[in-house]
Amino acid sequence: MRRILFITLTILWMAVVFIFSAQPADESTDTSHAVGRFVGRMIIADFEQWEPERQEDFASQIDFYVRKTSHAMEYALLCILFLLTFHSFGVQAGRSFGLALLCTIGYAVTDEVHQLFVPGRSGRIWDVLIDGTGAAVGGCIVWIFLSMRQKRRI
Numbered sequence: 241m242r243r244i245l246f247i248t249l250t251i252l253w254m255a256v257v258f259i260f261s262a263q264p265a266d267e268s269t270d271t272s273h274a275v276g277r278f279v280g281r282m283i284i285a286d287f288e289q290w291e292p293e294r295q296e297d298f299a300s301q302i303d304f305y306v307r308k309t310s311h312a313m314e315y316a317l318l319c320i321l322f323l324l325t326f327h328s329f330g331v332q333a334g335r336s337f338g339l340a341l342l343c344t345i346g347y348a349v350t351d352e353v354h355q356l357f358v359p360g361r362s363g364r365i366w367d368v369l370i371d372g373t374g375a376a377v378g379g380c381i382v383w384i385f386l387s388m389r390q391k392r393r394i
């Protein structure tokens with residue numbers, strides 16, 4: 241049952257990543273600015289009292305960080321899901337991590353190629369590096385957890 245759950249979650253998350261990547265540039269910018277305004281509301285006490293133009297300027301200023309953090313986080317989760325899928329089939333934690341990282345980076349490459357065909361978007365090797373870094377961090381955390389759990393059983 242866990243195998244089916246992890247396979248399903250992995251495929252669903254890959255679809256979510258694909259859908260976000262399929263957004264034309266204007267839609268993608270609107271999405272990341274909405275996140276930027278949310279961040280503003282969370283960290284700035286009087287953000288709601290700011291003029292709309294000032295709020296939008298804030299969202300624009302942090303847009304780069306919102307986008308790159310989103311890249312890293314979505315691929316961290318994808319790597320974790322791949323790792324848990326492989327591990328659910330009895331693959332050792334270390335090998336699961338390696339396979340998951342490889343699959344995740346492979347998907348990141350195909351995602352960037354996909355973006356070459358989306359209006360206003362581009363494929364960037366820099367984004368693959370950010371995706372891979374997020375994947376490595378997320379996967380490493382779960383790999384450590386699984387390794388510690390496995391050692392306790394011995």
